Amino acid sequence: MGGDAGGGPGPLQEIVFRNFYTAFVSVRVQRARGPRRWLTCVRRRRLMASPHAEQGAQDYFSLPRHQMLCDVDQVTAVRFILRQPSPVWLHFTIEELQIFPPSQKSPPKDFPSWLSQLAPPQQPPGPHAELPDPEKVSAEAQQMWVLTEVIRARQAAARIGRFDVDGCYDVNLLSYT
Amino acid sequence: MVDAEGGLSLTIARVVQRLRGSSLHSQLERQARVSLHKPEVKLESLKEDIRDFLKTSGWEKKLQNAVYSELNVFPSPCHPAAPPEHMKEPLAYMRKAQGSWEKRILKSLNSMCTELNIPLAQKRPASEQKELLNKWNEMGTDEPDLSLFRPVYAPKDFLEVLMNLRNPNYENGEQPSFRNHLGLIQVPLKVKDIPELKEDFSELGLNIGQLGIDDSAQVPPEFFENEHVRVGQKVLAEQDSAAAQQYVRQGCPTALRAELWALILNISNQPEDILYYEQLKSNVIQHNLLVDSLIYKDVKLTASNDDYYFVFEDYLYQVLLCFSRDTSVLEHFAYSSATPPKSYIRGKLGVEEYAVFYPPNGVIPFHGFSMYVAPLCFLYHEPSKLYQMFREMYVRFFFRLHSISSHPSGIVSLCLLFETLLQTHLPQLFYHLREIGAQPLRISFKWMVRAFSGYLATDQLLLLWDRILGYNSLEILAVLAAAVFAFRAVNLMEVTSLAAAEAVLADLSTLKVVPLLQIFLFATVT
Numbered sequence: 001m002g003g004d005a006g007g008g009p010g011p012l013q014e015i016v017f018r019n020f021y022t023a024f025v026s027v028r029v030q031r032a033r034g035p036r037r038w039l040t041c042v043r044r045r046r047l048m049a050s051p052h053a054e055q056g057a058q059d060y061f062s063l064p065r066h067q068m069l070c071d072v073d074q075v076t077a078v079r080f081i082l083r084q085p086s087p088v089w090l091h092f093t094i095e096e097l098q099i100f101p102p103s104q105k106s107p108p109k110d111f112p113s114w115l116s117q118l119a120p121p122q123q124p125p126g127p128h129a130e131l132p133d134p135e136k137v138s139a140e141a142q143q144m145w146v147l148t149e150v151i152r153a154r155q156a157a158a159r160i161g162r163f164d165v166d167g168c169y170d171v172n173l174l175s176y177t
Numbered sequence: 178m179v180d181a182e183g184g185l186s187l188t189i190a191r192v193v194q195r196l197r198g199s200s201l202h203s204q205l206e207r208q209a210r211v212s213l214h215k216p217e218v219k220l221e222s223l224k225e226d227i228r229d230f231l232k233t234s235g236w237e238k239k240l241q242n243a244v245y246s247e248l249n250v251f252p253s254p255c256h257p258a259a260p261p262e263h264m265k266e267p268l269a270y271m272r273k274a275q276g277s278w279e280k281r282i283l284k285s286l287n288s289m290c291t292e293l294n295i296p297l298a299q300k301r302p303a304s305e306q307k308e309l310l311n312k313w314n315e316m317g318t319d320e321p322d323l324s325l326f327r328p329v330y331a332p333k334d335f336l337e338v339l340m341n342l343r344n345p346n347y348e349n350g351e352q353p354s355f356r357n358h359l360g361l362i363q364v365p366l367k368v369k370d371i372p373e374l375k376e377d378f379s380e381l382g383l384n385i386g387q388l389g390i391d392d393s394a395q396v397p398p399e400f401f402e403n404e405h406v407r408v409g410q411k412v413l414a415e416q417d418s419a420a421a422q423q424y425v426r427q428g429c430p431t432a433l434r435a436e437l438w439a440l441i442l443n444i445s446n447q448p449e450d451i452l453y454y455e456q457l458k459s460n461v462i463q464h465n466l467l468v469d470s471l472i473y474k475d476v477k478l479t480a481s482n483d484d485y486y487f488v489f490e491d492y493l494y495q496v497l498l499c500f501s502r503d504t505s506v507l508e509h510f511a512y513s514s515a516t517p518p519k520s521y522i523r524g525k526l527g528v529e530e531y532a533v534f535y536p537p538n539g540v541i542p543f544h545g546f547s548m549y550v551a552p553l554c555f556l557y558h559e560p561s562k563l564y565q566m567f568r569e570m571y572v573r574f575f576f577r578l579h580s581i582s583s584h585p586s587g588i589v590s591l592c593l594l595f596e597t598l599l600q601t602h603l604p605q606l607f608y609h610l611r612e613i614g615a616q617p618l619r620i621s622f623k624w625m626v627r628a629f630s631g632y633l634a635t636d637q638l639l640l641l642w643d644r645i646l647g648y649n650s651l652e653i654l655a656v657l658a659a660a661v662f663a664f665r666a667v668n669l670m671e672v673t674s675l676a677a678a679e680a681v682l683a684d685l686s687t688l689k690v691v692p693l694l695q696i697f698l699f700a701t702v703t
């Protein structure tokens with residue numbers, strides 16, 4: 001099962017989608033210059049750990065540019081090939097497909113100052129070499145900003161511990177909505 | 178999926194966000210300021226010197242423990258495009274099923290309210306408040322008339338719901354085929370098989386010392402027990418949560434268990450925690466909730482009738498009544514598939530400024546709920562510490578046992594894991610029980626929902642809960658349930674009805690948990 005997406009030529013930064021029971025996805029692109037054949041930029045990316053089981057079946061996935069096999073500047077068409085070898089599912093597809101060219105990601109509005117104050121990690125010996133480079137950390141600020149926004153929204157119901165409204169907690173019945 | 182680098186940055190951001198403004202943060206700042214007076218802290222190398230001071234004074238370890246605790250409790254961050262409900266539960270049909278189940282519970286509670294003509298909540302008159310305050314330490318002596326109250330639901334009602342759980346995108350044909358599961362659970366969740374479990378629970382292996390086996394009377398303590406206790410004392414001296422979690426996988430010595438569990442869950446019973454508990458107590462005194470009667474009824478029906486736990490009846494009220502008023506429990510709904518019930522102040526229906534959660538902690542207790550608290554009473558005698566330990570155990574583990582989710586430690590996965598293990602390794606037994614109408618899950622469900630509390634002897638139960646904490650997973654419950662069936666397989670093959678099968682498995686109080694687990698995982702011929 002596959003699908004095409006086309007438009008004017010442009011560079012590709014990231015593809016984001018929500019899975020719906022697809023086990024493997026491959027992505028091919030057609031470029032503006034060069035031969036008119038389809039080049040594979042993502043080969044058989046596994047989305048579900050086991051095609052018969054639910055894990056990963058409705059998760060969100062990103063395919064960023066740096067994980068693609070070919071150069072994705074000047075792309076005119078994108079083709080998605082979805083595979084689901086298991087016979088137990090009635091339908092499979094991908095949903096909420098979004099393709100981001102590099103310029104379109106809106107810059108973070110005003111992310112909190114502490115995000116940019118993250119101290120560079122010490123150079124401790126041995127196994128801590130996986131600490132991220134601080135440049136890369138602030139380069140991921142877009143994602144961090146989204147996360148802090150979500151957290152901020154959730155903290156609106158503050159941790160004061162009061163469950164009543166102005167000292168009153170006379171409740172009659174539970175609400176179904 | 179967020180790729181590894183992005184995921185790590187997001188995790189760091191989340192942990193920093195959660196720890197900022199916490200009391201640990203202000204204590205660290207205060208300690209840093211205090212250290213300025215110390216001679217070893219010099220102005221030229223201020224940053225490094227303060228860092229070294231925090232390391233040597235043990236404050237860095239406290240921060241490490243707090244970070245470790247956050248990483249254990251919250252799931253890994255979702256994709257940025259994912260909405261909040263995705264972190265609660267990624268599968269849409271499970272969210273829907275949980276919503277319907279919750280609606281049923283709400284209806285049941287509302288109808289109880291209208292039938293008995295009792296409000297869900299009301300303020301206590303001053304005389305009643307004074308009386309309750311005087312009686313706080315002996316609420317068990319009260320004999321209120323609870324005959325009209327009934328538990329909102331029992332585990333077997335919940336099992337019916339789980340049995341009817343279906344994925345609309347799955348071929349649930351009527352004809353028996355490879356698609357249909359032979360057990361009661363029909364959703365295709367991924368569960369581990371024995372080779373994977375052997376790897377995950379490798380510390381339970383036959384060649385590794387265990388408390389529960391290698392501390393028995395026949396084994397000289399020099400072989401394992403003495404050394405293990407010595408290591409435990411060292412872990413406590415270091416105050417390292419991660420080390421403690423690794424250590425308890427081989428079992429906790431009884432004398433060290435209370436402190437080790439508190440270290441793993443990062444509970445320190447600071448003055449502000451005691452104050453918080455007192456605040457909850459005053460909330461209990463001020464407002465009377467319908468849920469209180471449900472708690473009373475549950476304690477009277479379950480823990481008070483249990484030979485081991487009836488002595489703790491008063492403690493149970495002191496913990497559970499306060500638990501219902503604790504709004505900090507609402508935080509766990511971010512990663513639980515459940516949603517707290519909502520209500521409105523009388524007369525302000527639909528007005529959002531007067532919307533409240535009911536009960537304040539969003540958790541409606543069911544039949545057997547008090548058994549989650551009872552075993553902890555053996556370890557903690559100070560009410561505020563007992564309370565905090567229970568609350569942390571609930572928001573880390575127990576909430577998964579009564580909500581519908583696809584999480585590997587959720588009750589649905591545990592049920593499927595149990596049925597799959599039994600079917601794969603005891604196929605004859607499974608087939609026989611199925612043929613006589615005694616589906617094994619019907620018997621083991623109540624054990625798993627209560628994390629075996631009230632079914633095992635208390636020392637065995639605590640050894641089991643050691644492993645739950647050590648592995649940060651409830652899968653061990655399903656493995657133990659299968660191991661119990663394997664142990665009694667010979668008797669079970671001879672029964673011819675569900676009632677007879679129940680009778681064979683009615684009394685688990687003589688079972689030794691650790692040998693059963695070891696044999697099932699590591700010594701069963703596959």
